[in-house]
Amino acid sequence: MMDWTDNYYRTLARLLTRCSWLYTEMVVSETIVHQADSLDRFLAYPESQHPIALQIGGSNLVNIAKAAELANAYGYDEINLNCGCPSDKVAGHGCFGASLMLKPELVGQAMEVISRNCSVPVTVKCRIGVDNHDSYEELCTFIETVSSKSPTELFVIHARKAILKGLSPTQNRTVPPLKYEYVYALARDFPHLKFVLNGGITSILEAKYALDSGVYGVMIGRAAYNSPWTVLGSADRILYGVPGPGLSRRQILEQYALYADSTMGRYGPHRPNIRTMLKPLLNLFHAEPGASRWRRAVDETLRVRKTVHAVLEETLRVLPDSVLDAPPPVPEMPSESLLLQTPRLPGSPSSFHLTSQRQFVDQPQLLEKVAC
Ligand SMILES: Cc1cc2nc3c(=O)[nH]c(=O)nc-3n(C[C@H](O)[C@H](O)[C@H](O)COP(=O)(O)O)c2cc1C
Numbered sequence: 001m002m003d004w005t006d007n008y009y010r011t012l013a014r015l016l017t018r019c020s021w022l023y024t025e026m027v028v029s030e031t032i033v034h035q036a037d038s039l040d041r042f043l044a045y046p047e048s049q050h051p052i053a054l055q056i057g058g059s060n061l062v063n064i065a066k067a068a069e070l071a072n073a074y075g076y077d078e079i080n081l082n083c084g085c086p087s088d089k090v091a092g093h094g095c096f097g098a099s100l101m102l103k104p105e106l107v108g109q110a111m112e113v114i115s116r117n118c119s120v121p122v123t124v125k126c127r128i129g130v131d132n133h134d135s136y137e138e139l140c141t142f143i144e145t146v147s148s149k150s151p152t153e154l155f156v157i158h159a160r161k162a163i164l165k166g167l168s169p170t171q172n173r174t175v176p177p178l179k180y181e182y183v184y185a186l187a188r189d190f191p192h193l194k195f196v197l198n199g200g201i202t203s204i205l206e207a208k209y210a211l212d213s214g215v216y217g218v219m220i221g222r223a224a225y226n227s228p229w230t231v232l233g234s235a236d237r238i239l240y241g242v243p244g245p246g247l248s249r250r251q252i253l254e255q256y257a258l259y260a261d262s263t264m265g266r267y268g269p270h271r272p273n274i275r276t277m278l279k280p281l282l283n284l285f286h287a288e289p290g291a292s293r294w295r296r297a298v299d300e301t302l303r304v305r306k307t308v309h310a311v312l313e314e315t316l317r318v319l320p321d322s323v324l325d326a327p328p329p330v331p332e333m334p335s336e337s338l339l340l341q342t343p344r345l346p347g348s349p350s351s352f353h354l355t356s357q358r359q360f361v362d363q364p365q366l367l368e369k370v371a372c
Helices: 007-014 029-035 061-072 098-104 104-116 136-149 180-189 205-213 222-225 228-232 233-241 251-263 272-285 291-301 308-318
Strands: 020-028 051-056 076-082 122-127 154-158 194-198 216-218 351-354
Touching: 007 020, 007 061, 007 228, 007 251, 007 272, 029 051, 051 061, 051 228, 061 076, 061 233, 076 098, 076 104, 098 122, 098 136, 098 308, 104 122, 104 136, 136 154, 154 216, 180 194, 205 216, 205 233, 216 222, 222 228, 222 272, 222 291, 251 272, 251 308, 272 291, 272 308, 291 308
Parallel strands: 020 051, 020 351, 051 076, 076 122, 122 154, 154 194, 194 216, 216 351
Antiparallel strands: none
């Protein structure tokens, strides 16, 4: 998520869960095409991040074809097209993000073009509707059109509509109500397709509940970023029935520090810098005793220490050993979960998707930064 879930965050996530799919930040297709000489900066990732999906944004068929072809060399496991970003800056700039939901034929063509230029499955991330185009029938038309015009078999559905004018991106992730029933209904009405439910899931047990209720997968965004330890630490065990990495946070930080210190400066002086490398760690102790104190200590120490290892060595002592050495947590179901109030469909669990997105870059013909 905008400046949140970058390559570095994904590396941290992999120390918590081996099985969950990771999604990149969105990379605009024009960025890929125009930065063909420095693509590593946008598309390279450590092998450990598999399985990983690249999300691209755009609708210019020539550019997305080229972008898919260039990205294919990086060996992603899936290419996903963003049809859910409501940002004015994006939505108003030609057809892009959520406004694409109003053009199912174009999305079908785009998906066909992407699939012809890559060797992996192609998928769509979308909302349940846009503005007043929010009926279940319109959503079905979108799904039907896109899936019949292209080999798209998997749709990640953020279960609230997007409002293109008048709401900020943040409001567009909270104000329009979640309608999980739309996603369950899609799973019922298009049994040959796969639907991944997204929006408002805050725990692994909720994800499990949704999987047991008939959707193919669950994507978790903000909760996985804000509470990586509690949300991801038990994902492999609860959702996939296999042991996770099983590392304590002290062990995770040791491994992460090795990676971070060998990655700093890879793309030029201070790119990425120590602050960027430390940022994904800051929520690792969310809601634990000493967490705020530790964050403050990190903030002060990174000004004087040159490596992540040194910063951690100096600051971790403010956290209790019982926290640092605790095994991955046992998850709890949030009692206020909206999911529990949504009717279930029969079905079987399948996969878990962890969202991690975007990279908007200073491209002349592109907008500055946007949040989706
Ligand atoms: C800061 C931020 C940036 C986001 N950027 C993207 C993006 O680039 N592409 C995308 O498909 N969704 C993006 N999203 C939306 C999330 O993927 C997700 O659909 C949304 O937050 C709802 O899921 P959640 O309740 O699990 O967070 C972003 C969300 C946030 C908070």
